[in-house]
Amino acid sequence: MKIIVCVKQVPDTSGKVAVKPDGTLDRASMQTITNPDDLNAVEAALKLKDETGCEVIVVTMGPPPAEGMLRELLARGADRAVLISAREFGGSDTYATSQIIAAAIDHMGLENDDIVFCGRQAIDGDTAQVGPQIAEKLGLPQVTYAQDIKKDGDSLTIQRALEDGYMTIKVKTPCLITCIKELNEPRYMSVGGIYEAYEKPMEVYDYNLLKDNPLIDVNNIGLAGSPTNILISFTPPQKGAGQMLEGADQATCDKLAGILAEKHII
Amino acid sequence: MQNFDSSNVSAFKDVWVFCEQREGKLMPTDFELISEGRKLADELGVKLVGLLLGDNVEGLAKELGGYGADKVIVADDPRLGVYTTDAYTKVICDIIAEEKPEIFLIGATNIGRDLGPRCAARLHTGLCADCTHLDVDVANYQDFLRNNSVLAEERITKTDSAKVLGKPHDVAKDLKMTRPAFGGNLMATIICPRFRPSMATVRPGVLKKGAYDETKANAVEVVKAGFELTDADLQTEVVEVVKAAKKLVDLVGAEYVVSVGRGISSDVEGGIKIAEELAEVLGGVVGGSRAAIDSGWLSADHQVGQTGKTVHPKIYVALGISGAIQHKAGMQESECIIAVNKNAAAPIFEIADYGINGDLFKVGPMLIEAIKAAKAAK
Numbered sequence: 001m002k003i004i005v006c007v008k009q010v011p012d013t014s015g016k017v018a019v020k021p022d023g024t025l026d027r028a029s030m031q032t033i034t035n036p037d038d039l040n041a042v043e044a045a046l047k048l049k050d051e052t053g054c055e056v057i058v059v060t061m062g063p064p065p066a067e068g069m070l071r072e073l074l075a076r077g078a079d080r081a082v083l084i085s086a087r088e089f090g091g092s093d094t095y096a097t098s099q100i101i102a103a104a105i106d107h108m109g110l111e112n113d114d115i116v117f118c119g120r121q122a123i124d125g126d127t128a129q130v131g132p133q134i135a136e137k138l139g140l141p142q143v144t145y146a147q148d149i150k151k152d153g154d155s156l157t158i159q160r161a162l163e164d165g166y167m168t169i170k171v172k173t174p175c176l177i178t179c180i181k182e183l184n185e186p187r188y189m190s191v192g193g194i195y196e197a198y199e200k201p202m203e204v205y206d207y208n209l210l211k212d213n214p215l216i217d218v219n220n221i222g223l224a225g226s227p228t229n230i231l232i233s234f235t236p237p238q239k240g241a242g243q244m245l246e247g248a249d250q251a252t253c254d255k256l257a258g259i260l261a262e263k264h265i266i
Numbered sequence: 267m268q269n270f271d272s273s274n275v276s277a278f279k280d281v282w283v284f285c286e287q288r289e290g291k292l293m294p295t296d297f298e299l300i301s302e303g304r305k306l307a308d309e310l311g312v313k314l315v316g317l318l319l320g321d322n323v324e325g326l327a328k329e330l331g332g333y334g335a336d337k338v339i340v341a342d343d344p345r346l347g348v349y350t351t352d353a354y355t356k357v358i359c360d361i362i363a364e365e366k367p368e369i370f371l372i373g374a375t376n377i378g379r380d381l382g383p384r385c386a387a388r389l390h391t392g393l394c395a396d397c398t399h400l401d402v403d404v405a406n407y408q409d410f411l412r413n414n415s416v417l418a419e420e421r422i423t424k425t426d427s428a429k430v431l432g433k434p435h436d437v438a439k440d441l442k443m444t445r446p447a448f449g450g451n452l453m454a455t456i457i458c459p460r461f462r463p464s465m466a467t468v469r470p471g472v473l474k475k476g477a478y479d480e481t482k483a484n485a486v487e488v489v490k491a492g493f494e495l496t497d498a499d500l501q502t503e504v505v506e507v508v509k510a511a512k513k514l515v516d517l518v519g520a521e522y523v524v525s526v527g528r529g530i531s532s533d534v535e536g537g538i539k540i541a542e543e544l545a546e547v548l549g550g551v552v553g554g555s556r557a558a559i560d561s562g563w564l565s566a567d568h569q570v571g572q573t574g575k576t577v578h579p580k581i582y583v584a585l586g587i588s589g590a591i592q593h594k595a596g597m598q599e600s601e602c603i604i605a606v607n608k609n610a611a612a613p614i615f616e617i618a619d620y621g622i623n624g625d626l627f628k629v630g631p632m633l634i635e636a637i638k639a640a641k642a643a644k
Contacts, residue, residue, distance in 0.1 A: 013449045013572065013592045036573070094395075095387060123572060123592065125447060127395035129383035132351075136387035141501035142351055144380045157505070162376050164514055167348075168505040175501075181573070182566060220390075224431060227392030227461045231428050231442060233454040234415040242603070244615065248624025250632045256604070256620055257636035261644060265580045265602055266548065266637060 001054040001113040003045040004105055005078070006134065007038040009062055009069045010124040034069050037119025039186040041179040044149060045117050046077045046187065051151070055079045057108065061089060061101055067202060075189040075197035082108070086207035091223025094125075098133030100221055103213035104205050105138060113154060116176040120145060128178070135176035137215055143169050147182040270363035272390045278368035278462035281307040284358070284381070285318045285330055285338070286373055288349075289507075292326055294475075295373030297333050299468055301476035302400060303371055304334030306441070309402040313337060315367065319354055321347030324488060331486025332478045339365075341491040345500065348507060349377050352500050355384045357493045362389060367463050369441050371400075374467035382467045392458030393465040394443035398472045401442045407455075410444070415453065430459045440464065449572045449595035469576060471518040514567040515551050517575040522550025522583075525570050525597070528557040529586015529607065529626055538563065540630035541585055547637050548581060555587045571596035583633075585626040589614025606630065 011030040018026035034042075045056045058073045060066050061084040070081035084104050092100065105116060116135075121128035128144070135142035147166060148159035154173050159166045161180060189197075211218055219225055245252050260266045271277075283303045285296040300316060307314040316335040318326060320342065327338035341357050358381070362370065370385075372378040374396045386393035399414075401407035404426045411422045428435050440457040441464040447454050458464040517523060524545040530537025541552045554564040556571055570577055572592040582600035587593060589605070589612055597603070598617050605618035606626045615621040622629050 011448075013590070013595075093392065094383065095390075095392065098387060123449070125395075126449075126572065127383075128379050129386075129393060129395055132380060132383040133387040136355075136384050142380070142384065143502065144351075145376050160376075162507075165507065165509040167507050170503040170505055171501065227386075227390070228394060228456050228458050229428060229430055231437065231455040231457045232411075232417070232421070232425055233447070233452055234411070234417050235451065236414060236453055237416050238616075242615070242617070242619040242621060244621045244623065248606075248622050248629050250636070252622060252624075253629065253632040253636035254639070256622070256633070257640035259620070260581070260602070260637070261640040263602075266641060 001052060002057060002111070003048060003054055004057045004059055004108065004114065004116045005038070005041050005045045006101060006116065006118045006131070007042065007058055007060045007069065007073065008035045008119075008122045009033070009060065009066045010035045010122050013123050032069070034072065035119050035122040037121060037179060037181060039119075040181055040183045041117040041119045042073055042076060042078065043184045043186040044146075044177070044179050047184065048115070048151060049077065057082060059084065059101065059104060061085070061097060070202060071197045072189060074200045075193040076187060077193060080200065081202045082205055083202065084205045084210070088207045088222050091226065092221055093226035093228045094127050094129035094133055095228070096221045096226045098130050098137055099216055100210065101130070102134045102137035103210045103215040105134070106213055106215050107205065107210060110138065110174050112174060114174045115156075116140065116174070118176065118178045120178045120180045131176060131178040138176070141171050141175045142177070143171055143175065144178040146177050146179050149177065149183065267359060267363045267388070270389070272461040275460065275462050278366045280313045280315055280367045281310065281369040282315045282317055282362075282367035282371070282463070283335070284370065284372040284378070285316045285326070286375060286377055287318065287320045287323055287326060290320065290323060290326075292329065293373060293375065295375060295378075295468070295470045296330065297475040298470070298473040299371050299373055300330055300333040300335050302468070302473045304476065306369060306400060306402050309406070310368070310439070312368070315339060317341075317358065317361065319346045319357060324490075327488045328483045328486055332480060332483030333476055334482065335486055337487040337489060339489050339491050341493055343495055345495055345497070348504050349381075350500055350502055350504060351380055351384055352502060353495055354381055355388060356499050357491075357495055358385055359388045360493055361491050362463065370463040370465045372465070372467045374469050378467050382465060386465050389463070391461040391463060391465060392456070393467070394445060394456040394458070395467050396469050397443045397445045397466045398469050399444040400466065400468070402439070404438055407442050425455075428457060428459065435459050441466065446595065449591040450598055451591055471576070471578070510567075515553070517551060517553050517568070517570060517577050520551045520577065521580045522548035523553045523570065523577050523579045523581075523597070523600070524548065524550060524583040524585065525553035525555060525587060526558050526563070526585045527555035527587030527593075530558070530563070531561070533627065534563050536627060537586065540626065540634070544583060544630060544634050544637070547634055547641070550579065550581075553577065555590075555593050584614050584618070585630060587614055588612045589617065606633070
């Protein structure tokens with residue numbers, strides 16, 4: 001049994017965002033982190049490893065510096081890491097990306113008792129599309145928005161969050177599950193783990209390794225192969241800097257309430 | 267799905283909306299999408315079709331007609347009563363492969379965002395997630411850019427064409443799907459020029475529901491879909507559907523939202539009490555930043571922000587919230603933002619209409635009194 005966890009390195013949006021004068025994002029000046037939901041996916045895998053002793057493989061597609069993130073996840077307890085990286089993969093939309101990652105998973109070999117975990121969505125694009133699309137390419141059943149997972153033999157019982165409650169779903173392995181933050185509390189790296197992280201295997205899957213995989217059509221990857229195109233990206237107009245009210249006393253509050261009443265919004 | 271070719275763009279016609287039902291009731295997003303779909307269908311000069319899956323749901327079709335659907339295709343089967351990825355994806359993709367709509371819209375609910383990507387991958391087409399604005403007509407789209415971007419006019423006028431595979435491509439017939447990225451700091455308009463249907467999931471609560479027309483409701487054409495579905499198609503089993511025990515807070519629909527953040531840490535109970543009282547005076551609800559939810563001060567249904575809810579109330583009050591971009595992403599579209607924060611440099615003041623640099627534990631109660639008095643004086 002093995003668990004494959006798909007992860008992504010993303011700019012940190014909990015701090016201040018940096019936008020270049022031309023309106024595009026200044027990624028270089030922003031800190032990168034492991035996508036938050038992906039940490040819950042890694043934790044779900046490590047919990048099952050604690051119970052069953054199974055192997056946990058973390059896999060990401062990205063530029064070479066993403067190796068640093070993979071090392072951190074090895075330090076948390078993953079056993080192996082795979083970095084999918086090639087210029088030909090750059091500019092892929094979710095359709096193209098899922099095809100490449102599905103081919104990488106297929107290359108690893110998916111067995112009957114294996115599970116694929118993903119985070120629900122990455123905070124840079126917020127699409128939540130790559131997980132389900134990998135499942136489709138691999139022909140696996142999917143359960144998204146997992147907030148609770150119980151394993152009994154080859155059967156998983158999962159609570160799938162809805163806006164106003166949840167569904168309980170039974171699914172057999174192999175399957176793909178996307179995880180939300182309610183699922184668990186991710187563990188930290190241990191000192192021993194950090195030491196071991198540099199001894200553990202880190203493989204790189206490049207274009208030549210994956211291009212002949214039956215799940216990949218080389219015409220459908222990268223920027224040119226993606227079904228979607230960006231027509232234009234833009235920054236919304238900054239709301240005119242509002243008014244800082246003077247003081248912070250009852251008179252200030254009365255003045256504010258007066259303005260709101262005058263504008264008929266209270 | 268045999269012989270289906272998503273790249274034969276000219277073979278596709280009509281605008282379709284996936285009409286989600288739960289327990290036999292239509293979702294609010296259905297009406298928002300039908301109303302928006304009507305606009306798009308008129309711009310293209312084609313029909314608007316609702317696609318409704320469920321168990322004995324034909325009776326819901328009329329209401330969809332009242333909001334603008336010309337036709338509703340109903341797929342009825344006991345296996346479609348409760349949503350499952352496998353059954354819904356199979357039935358929808360088979361019908362789409364047969365009927366070939368050019369646009370397919372889905373509400374970005376927890377179910378729509380499970381279904382959309384799976385369908386798009388099977389159909390080999392593009393999907394744009396969580397859209398907040400849609401256009402077909404280029405002039406309308408460019409007006410939207412004039413009002414909602416800082417783009418120069420010369421760049422706006424060039425949006426009638428895109429470079430696709432190195433060649434210029436006229437976007438007149440393409441659905442222009444606009445969505446926030448990076449927590450709303452960037453917006454992007456996506457097209458799907460080479461494949462159909464052009465698919466989008468649409469954020470609930472953003473597009474406006476139109477007026478209901480009884481005449482149109484009575485005129486709607488209802489068609490039963492032919493499809494094949496067997497138990498063997500289902501790889502998952504829904505054991506039960508559980509409603510949350512306590513009533514969840516309706517942030518998305520609220521006209522007034524009072525949110526608390528890390529600033530209440532010195533007296534969590536006191537801070538929440540102030541927020542509750544202020545919300546009550548305004549006639550609204552209490553929300554919280556990610557910090558407030560992650561610290562366990564409020565339950566997850568209260569979270570405003572990128573990974574929580576997106577709100578657009580008349581008034582949004584931020585008490586002790588610094589204003590990280592992931593929070594702003596969920597509230598910057600509010601009509602009026604009031605921020606109270608001890609830190610004069612807090613980024614929340616950059617987007618607040620009215621800022622008070624002070625202690626929320628002191629300012630909050632005074633604001634409650636002031637609003638009470640102002641309302642009483644009306």
